[in-house]
Amino acid sequence: MTKIQTTGKRVALVTGAARGIGRAIALQLARAGMDIAVHYGSSEREASETVNAVEQFAVGARAIHADMGDPGSIKALFAELDKTFGRLDILVNNAAILQPGALESLREQDLMRTFAINVQGPAVAAREAAARMINGGHIINISSSRAHFAAAGTGSYSASKAALEWMTRVWAQELGGRGIRVNAVAPGPTAPGMFERAPEFLQAAAVKSSPFGRIGDASEIADLVCFLCSDNASWISGQVILANGAGCL
Numbered sequence: 001m002t003k004i005q006t007t008g009k010r011v012a013l014v015t016g017a018a019r020g021i022g023r024a025i026a027l028q029l030a031r032a033g034m035d036i037a038v039h040y041g042s043s044e045r046e047a048s049e050t051v052n053a054v055e056q057f058a059v060g061a062r063a064i065h066a067d068m069g070d071p072g073s074i075k076a077l078f079a080e081l082d083k084t085f086g087r088l089d090i091l092v093n094n095a096a097i098l099q100p101g102a103l104e105s106l107r108e109q110d111l112m113r114t115f116a117i118n119v120q121g122p123a124v125a126a127r128e129a130a131a132r133m134i135n136g137g138h139i140i141n142i143s144s145s146r147a148h149f150a151a152a153g154t155g156s157y158s159a160s161k162a163a164l165e166w167m168t169r170v171w172a173q174e175l176g177g178r179g180i181r182v183n184a185v186a187p188g189p190t191a192p193g194m195f196e197r198a199p200e201f202l203q204a205a206a207v208k209s210s211p212f213g214r215i216g217d218a219s220e221i222a223d224l225v226c227f228l229c230s231d232n233a234s235w236i237s238g239q240v241i242l243a244n245g246a247g248c249l
Contacts, residue, residue, distance in 0.1 A: 009059075011085045012229075013037040015068060015125065016095030018046035020193035021142065024218035025092055026050055027057075028226045034090065035060040037081050041068060041095060060085070068095045068121035069113060078128040090229050091129035093122035093164070094142040098194055100153045111156050118160035119167075126171060126182075136179035138229045141168050142221075143186040145244045161186070165240045172238030181237040183228050188244020190216040202249075210247035 012029045016022040018040040026036050027050075036054045040047035040063055047063035054061040062084050066077035081088060096118045099110045126139050146154050147161035165184050172182040189195040189206035195215065206215050224243055227233055 010034045010089040011037065011081075011087050012090035012092065013039060013081060013088060013125075013129065014092040014094055015039040015066075015121075016041065017050050018043045018063075019050075021187065021190060021218045021221050022092075022094040023050045023053070024192075024222040025094060025225050026054055026061075028219070028222035029090065029092075029229065030054040030057040030059050030061070032226055032230075033057075033059065035085060037061075037085060037088075038063045039068075039077060039095065040065055068125070069116035071120070071124045074121060074124045075128065078125075078132070082132075087134075088129055088132040088137070090138045090140070091125060092140045092142065092225060093125055095121065096142070096144075096157075096160075096194075098154070098157045100157070102153050103155060106156070114156040114160050115163075118157070119163045122164055123167060126167075130171075130175055130178075130180060133178070133180055137181075139168075139171065139175075139180065139182045140225050140228055141165070141182070141184040142225075143168075143184045143240060145186050145188040145242060145247070145249060147186060148242060149249055151249070168240060169238045176237060181228075181233070183233075183237060184240040185221060185224055185228070186240055186242045186244070187221045188216055188242070188247050189249055190218055190221060192218050206247065206249045209249045210245035212245045214245070216243065216245055 012034045014026045017026040017038040038050045051061040051063050064080050067073040144161045146158040168184040
């Protein structure tokens, strides 16, 4: 890949940006004037759609593929980012998988794949990102309300997100001396996003669980991420912000 025309401003890498919350975050950061590296795992077409939408804000954008469960693939992603953008200021670890299943039907390969993508992947990406951030930067990990509210059949996913939240707190301590702020956002039921694939009864329960009588919109999560990457959040680091409309799911 050749270097693209960039704005010369900040560069953000959003993993899992082909659709859902990741796409909403990419668009909001682009609206704020940042060049965007759009990571995707399986949907090249949707990633291209995100790039096209991002470019409407007159910023640079490029879709880059990587398997977030493979450290070698993640390193290759950052190598492409270096050649394309030449810098990195913001990492949003959004890519994740949810493989539901109760304990008695747990498959070891599903457990290992969940932790590879939801825990190891963000850790490798954060390590690579931190090595490129100069004079500050931001790492935002996208967790889930499932790390706070237990639900049958979500053990592996919930545990992986809880691990990510603790890594957020630790990384904030380790990287704060370099001016890098690390935070996590834990969305509740949100659309568009992973929750759209939930059973209808669970979607109805999510609406009832919030006093606002609805589920979240992906743009609301993106707004929060954009705030955390701004100077207005200069004293916020090592925090996990639950964005679920006061619900209990």
